[in-house]
Amino acid sequence: MSISLNNVSYSYKGKYQTVRAVDGVSYDFEPGKCYAIIGKSGSGKTTLLSLMAGLDVPTEGEVIIDGKSTKNWNRNRLRRDAVSVIYQNYNLFPLLTVQENIMYPLDLKKMSKKKAAELAIKMRERVELSPAYDKRLPAHLSGGEQQRVAIARTLAQGCKIILADEPTGNLDSTNTANIVKILCSLAHDDGCTVIIVTHDPAVAEQADAVLQMKDGAWI
Amino acid sequence: MIKKALKTLKRAPVRAVAVLLFAAVISMIICALQASNEAELRNYEEVWQSVPITVTVTDPTGKNDGDLLISPWVLSLFTDDTPVKFYDDSAEKKYSDPVEELSLAAYLKDVQSMMYTPISTINGTNYTSAAGTTMLYGISSLPCDKQLLPENGCEITWYEGYDESIFAGEELLCIVPEGMVERYDNGGEADLYFSGRSNIPFIHRDENGEFLWVDGELVVEFPKVEYNCSLKIVGTYTAGDEKSIYCPYPVIDKVYDELRKNKIIRVLSATLSDNSRLDEFREKASYCFLEPSPNAKKTAWGVSVDYGTLPYITEKNYSYALDIDDNNLFDLSAILEDSIKFNRTVTVFVVILSVISGFLVGFLMVRRRKRDIMLMRMVGESNARVYAGFALEQMICIILGIVIGGAYYKWNPINNLAIFAFAYFIALSLALAIFMSKELIKNIKEDE
Ligand SMILES: Nc1ncnc2c1ncn2[C@@H]1O[C@H](COP(=O)(O)OP(=O)(O)OP(=O)(O)O)[C@@H](O)[C@H]1O
Ligand SMILES: [Mg+2]
Numbered sequence: 001m002s003i004s005l006n007n008v009s010y011s012y013k014g015k016y017q018t019v020r021a022v023d024g025v026s027y028d029f030e031p032g033k034c035y036a037i038i039g040k041s042g043s044g045k046t047t048l049l050s051l052m053a054g055l056d057v058p059t060e061g062e063v064i065i066d067g068k069s070t071k072n073w074n075r076n077r078l079r080r081d082a083v084s085v086i087y088q089n090y091n092l093f094p095l096l097t098v099q100e101n102i103m104y105p106l107d108l109k110k111m112s113k114k115k116a117a118e119l120a121i122k123m124r125e126r127v128e129l130s131p132a133y134d135k136r137l138p139a140h141l142s143g144g145e146q147q148r149v150a151i152a153r154t155l156a157q158g159c160k161i162i163l164a165d166e167p168t169g170n171l172d173s174t175n176t177a178n179i180v181k182i183l184c185s186l187a188h189d190d191g192c193t194v195i196i197v198t199h200d201p202a203v204a205e206q207a208d209a210v211l212q213m214k215d216g217a218w219i
Numbered sequence: 220m221i222k223k224a225l226k227t228l229k230r231a232p233v234r235a236v237a238v239l240l241f242a243a244v245i246s247m248i249i250c251a252l253q254a255s256n257e258a259e260l261r262n263y264e265e266v267w268q269s270v271p272i273t274v275t276v277t278d279p280t281g282k283n284d285g286d287l288l289i290s291p292w293v294l295s296l297f298t299d300d301t302p303v304k305f306y307d308d309s310a311e312k313k314y315s316d317p318v319e320e321l322s323l324a325a326y327l328k329d330v331q332s333m334m335y336t337p338i339s340t341i342n343g344t345n346y347t348s349a350a351g352t353t354m355l356y357g358i359s360s361l362p363c364d365k366q367l368l369p370e371n372g373c374e375i376t377w378y379e380g381y382d383e384s385i386f387a388g389e390e391l392l393c394i395v396p397e398g399m400v401e402r403y404d405n406g407g408e409a410d411l412y413f414s415g416r417s418n419i420p421f422i423h424r425d426e427n428g429e430f431l432w433v434d435g436e437l438v439v440e441f442p443k444v445e446y447n448c449s450l451k452i453v454g455t456y457t458a459g460d461e462k463s464i465y466c467p468y469p470v471i472d473k474v475y476d477e478l479r480k481n482k483i484i485r486v487l488s489a490t491l492s493d494n495s496r497l498d499e500f501r502e503k504a505s506y507c508f509l510e511p512s513p514n515a516k517k518t519a520w521g522v523s524v525d526y527g528t529l530p531y532i533t534e535k536n537y538s539y540a541l542d543i544d545d546n547n548l549f550d551l552s553a554i555l556e557d558s559i560k561f562n563r564t565v566t567v568f569v570v571i572l573s574v575i576s577g578f579l580v581g582f583l584m585v586r587r588r589k590r591d592i593m594l595m596r597m598v599g600e601s602n603a604r605v606y607a608g609f610a611l612e613q614m615i616c617i618i619l620g621i622v623i624g625g626a627y628y629k630w631n632p633i634n635n636l637a638i639f640a641f642a643y644f645i646a647l648s649l650a651l652a653i654f655m656s657k658e659l660i661k662n663i664k665e666d667e
Contacts, residue, residue, distance in 0.1 A: 012661075047660070055597070055659035080599025087663075093594055095230040105598050137230070157598065 001082060001160035003052060003193055004028040007061035009216075010047055021047040023216035024061070031160065034187040034194040036204040039213030045197040048213070049163050052195070053085045054078040065161065080108055083161045084154040088169040091150035092138035098124070098149050099134040105157035116156075123152040127182055144175030151182055162186055164196045168203055180206045224612035234587070235616050241580055242620025242643075245573045249635045250628035252569055256562045257631075263555045268494050270551060274327070274504070275488040275542045281511025285333065285364060289484040293539065296323050296507070297330050297489055305507065319506060326492060326500040333363040333486035334471050336446070338464065340414045342403060353462045355393075355413055355448075357471025360386050363486045367465070372458040381453040389469035394454035396461040410449035413464070448474050494548065501543060508541035515540070570635050574642035577617075581646030584613055585654060592654065593662050602655050610647055617643050 010022040021044040029035060037045050050056065051063050054075045062069040065082055073082075084105075092101045099120050106116035124133065127148040138146055147167055154162055164183060168176035180196075180203050187194040187208070196203060204210050212219050228235040276293060277283045296303050304317035335354040340346055346353055361367045361383050367375070375383070375394060385392045393411070403411060423431040423438040431438040450466055475482045491497060509515065585592075588609065595605045621636050630636060654662075 046663075050660040050663065053597075055663065056661075076596075076599045076601045078599075079597060085597065091594070093591055095227050095591065108599055153598075 001066050002031060003161050004064045006064060008051060008058045008063060009060040010051055011059050021216055025217060029193050031193050032187055032191045033208045034184045036207035036210045037197045037213060038204050043213040044216040045213055046165055049165050049197055053083050053163050082159055084157045084159040086150045086154060086164040086167045088166040092146060094138055097135050097137055101149055102153045102156050119156055123155045126155060127152045143170045147179050161193045166197055168200060220611060224615055227612055238616040239620040242617045243624030245639055246621045246624030246636055248569055250625045250631060252566050253632045254628050259559055259562055267552060270548045272491040272494055272548055273488055273544045277511055277540045277542045279509050279515035279540045280513055281540055281542055285485050287485055289487050291482045293487060294484050297327055298324055300324050321506060326496055327489040328492040330489040331359045331363050332468055332484050333358045334482055334484050336415055338413050338415045342412050355471060356463050356465045357468040358386050358465055359468040373456055375454055375456045377454040386467050389467050391450050391470060392453045393450040393464050393466040394456055395452055395464050397455045397457050398461050400455050410451050412449045414445060414447045446474050504541050508539050511540040511542050570638060573639040577639055577643035578646040581643045582650045585650035596659055606651050613647050
C-alpha cells in the first residue's frame with residue numbers, strides 16, 4: 001500500500017494566532033521500506049505523521065493513501081484498515097490486558113474470538129513476549145514491553161502503513177534496538193511502509209532513508 | 220457490548236464504585252426527603268381530620284343564647300337522611316312543588332340539641348318558682364345549656380352510679396336545682412311527675428305525611444295539649460336560675476312527639492364528620508343558612524305560622540345563620556402548610572443539586588477517560604460506538620446506584636430519580652460530544 005504526500009500544509013488555527021506546522025511537503029513513500037524522519041523539536045514531525053494517520057486532513061495539499069486522498073477516505077476505516085500509529089507512550093488501553101489490547105482491532109474487524117485469540121498469540125510471539133504477559137495489564141509492564149505490545153497490536157491490525165512517533169523515546173539502547181529491529185522487519189519481511197519519527201541517531205541509522213524537517217518543510 | 224462495559228467497570232472498580240456510591244447517596248437523599256414530605260403530608264391530613272369543626276345554628280348576627288327558635292326542619296336537615304324539601308313561597312301554589320331537597324346529615328356527627336317545654340305541675344300540684352315559669356329541658360350534652368358549665372359557677376352533684384353520660388342516653392332521668400330537691404325530698408328514690416301544656420301551632424298532615432291543604436290554605440290548629448311525664452332524679456345542680464329541670468334530649472323529644480308535632484329547638488350544633496368535605500358542606504349549607512355577620516338584621520323568625528313549620532326560601536327569609544368554627548383548623552393548617560412548603564423547596568433544591576452534581580461527575584468521568592476514548596478512535600472505532608460503549612458503562616453504574624440507594628424507599632419518587640439519571644446522561648453525552656467533536660490531532664496534543 002502506497003502513501004504519498006502532495007504539497008501538504010497544515011495550520012493550527014488558534015484563537016489568537018495560526019501556526020503553520022507543516023508547510024508544502026511532498027514525498028512518495030515506497031512499500032517495503034523503513035523511513036526515519038528527524039528534525040528539531042517543533043519542526044512539525046508529529047503533525048505530519050498525524051496527517052498521514054488520518055487524524056485530520058491537510059489544510060492544503062493531499063495525503064494520498066492507496067491512490068485515494070485522505071479527504072475522500074472514511075477516516076474511521078482508514079485508521080482501522082490502512083494506517084496504524086505507535087506513539088511514544090499512551091498506546092495501550094489501560095483497562096485491557098495485553099491479550100485484549102492486541103485483540104482489540106480484530107474485534108473491530110468482527111473476527112471471531114477464537115481466531116482473534118490465536119492471532120494475538122502469534123503476534124505476541126513475534127514481538128518476543130512470553131505467554132505470561134497475556135493476562136497482565138499495561139500499567140504493570142515496562143516501557144519497552146508496552147511498546148512491544150503496541151507493535152503486536154499494530155501487527156494484528158494488519159495495516160500496511162505503520163507510523164511511529166518517537167516509539168523509543170523512553171527506552172534504553174537495548175530496548176530501542178529491539179523495537180527498531182521489529183519495525184524494520186515489518187518493512188523488509190512484510191512489505192509494510194514504516195515511517196519512524198525520531199530524535200535518536202541510532203534509530204535513524206537503521207532506516208533505509210532519512211528525511212529531515214525544519215519549520216514544517218524538508219531540508 | 221454490555222459484557223464489555225461490565226469488564227471495563229470491573230477493571231477500574233474504584234471509579235465504578237465511586238460513581239455508583241455517588242448515585243446511591245444522591246438517590247437516598249432524594250428518596251428520604253420524599254418520604255419525609257409524605258410523612259408530613261400524612262401528618263397534616265391527620266391533624267386536619269382530627270381538629271373538630273363545629274357548626275352551630277345561630278341568628279343572623281352569629282349569636283345563640285339559647286333563645287333561638289329553631290324549626291324542626293333544621294333539626295331534620297342535621298339528623299335525617301331523607302332530604303328536607305324547600306318550597307318557594309312566592310310561587311302561586313307555594314307548597315306544591317319543592318324547589319330543592321337537601322340533607323346535611325351525611326356531613327355531620329355528634330348532633331347536639333336542646334329543647335324545652337313549660338311545666339305547670341309537679342307531682343300534681345301547681346309549681347312556680349320565684350324565677351318564673353319552670354321549664355323541662357332536654358339536652359344531648361351539658362354544653363347545650365351554658366348555665367350548666369362549671370365556668371359559669373355551676374356545680375353538679377350526681378347521685379351514685381350516674382354522671383353526665385345520661386344525657387347521651389334516653390332513660391327517664393333528670394337533674395334538678397338543689398332547692399327543688401329540698402321541696403320534693405325523696406332522695407332520688409321516687410320519680411317526679413311533671414305535667415304542662417302548650418299552645419304552639421300544630422299543622423295537620425295527611426296520611427302520607429304531607430301537609431294538609433284546604434282551599435289553598437294550610438290546616439293549622441292551636442291545641443292546648445296536656446302532657447305528663449315522670450322522671451327519676453339522679454343529680455342536683457347549684458347556681459343558675461333554679462327553675463330548670465334537665466333530662467336527656469330524646470326524652471323531651473318523645474314528650475314533644477305526644478304533645479305537639481312541631482318542635483321548637485333552642486340549641487342546635489354538630490361536628491363535621493369529615494373535614495375534607497368542609498367546602499362541599501359549606502356550599503350545601505349556604506342554600507338555607509346565612510353566614511353570620513355582626514351587622515346583619517335579625518329576622519323576626521318564629522312569629523310566622525309557616526316559619527316554624529316549613530322550610531321555604533325567599534331572599535328576605537334566610538332566618539338562620541350557620542356558624543362554622545374552622546379557626547383552629549386554619550391556624551394549625553397554616554403552620555403545617557408552611558412546613559410542607561419549606562420541604563417542597565428543599566426537595567426542589569436537592570433535585571437541582573443532584574442535577575448539577577450529576578453534570579459535574581458526568582463531565583469528570585469523561586475527562587478521566589479521554590485517553591481510552593482517544594485510543595478507541597485512533598484504531599478506527601466510530602464515534603457512535605465509542606459513545607454508546609461509554610454511555611452504557613456509565614449508565615450501568617448510575618442506574619445500579621439509584622436502584623441500591625432508592626431501594627429502601629421503593630424508588631419513590633421515581634421521577635426525581637429519573638431527572639437525576641437523565642442529567643447525568645445529558646452531561647455525559649455533552650462532554651463526549653464536545654470531546655469527540657475535536658479532530659483527533661488536537662486531542663493528541665492535549666494529552667501529551
Ligand atoms: N494543538 C496545537 N495548536 C497550536 N499549535 C500547535 C499545536 N500542536 C502543535 N503546534 C505547533 O505546531 C508546530 C509543530 O508541532 P509538532 O508537534 O508537529 O512538532 P514536533 O516536530 O513533533 O516536535 P517534537 O519533536 O518536540 O515532538 C509547533 O510549533 C507547535 O507549537
Ligand atoms: Mg512530536
